[in-house]
Amino acid sequence: AQTVTQSQPEMSVQEAETVTLSCTYDTSESDYYLFWYKQPPSRQMILVIRQEAYKQQNATENRFSVNFQKAAKSFSLKISDSQLGDAAMYFCAYRSAYNNNDMRFGAGTRLTVKP
């Protein structure tokens, strides 16, 4: 079974600085999707960014970018120019391309942004 590991339970960053959240996963599949979700105090899950495994180019969404290393099974999230509103729980998730009903989440990383 696929597993997703987030080794950083908590991270903090100074406002306007850059922070990187780590995520590794374990799979024997060749095709899959990876996601980063943000869960603010409201508990609403918000999609931050997603990456298709077959794409070599790293996904970017404004201040958010990923470093996708398929061979290393690593999918880190970089947040540039951090803002107070970025403070939240961040979950890394994996979904198989062969079973779209199976999305696995990591344990999450709580990000604090210091003013």
Added chain:
Amino acid sequence: GAVVSQHPSRVICKSGTSVKIECRSLDFQATTMFWYRQFPKQSLMLMATSNEGSKATYEQGVEKDKFLINHASLTLSTLTVTSAHPEDSSFYICSARPLRGEINEQFFGPGTRLTVL
């Protein structure tokens, strides 16, 4: 954008009672809806997957007779926690996949906090 709502957002009930949680896709039709459970400071755990008009598929360890799921239409799925007990207290989140759109899209509801006294 695609919006998923849940009702109620918060519910407190007595032990032994049943609680129904609704999940609605407001501006799209959903072929598949998912129910997750999230304990404090933990990740989301998939409980079950439901497709409109068919029986839900439950994850291992989830009691289907305790967590009844009905997906009666393409915009509504309900989760009923039967004979709730304090250990069922948790945050329940639903998610919906659009009938049309990228197959890897999945939109989440705001969650329902269940407290069983």
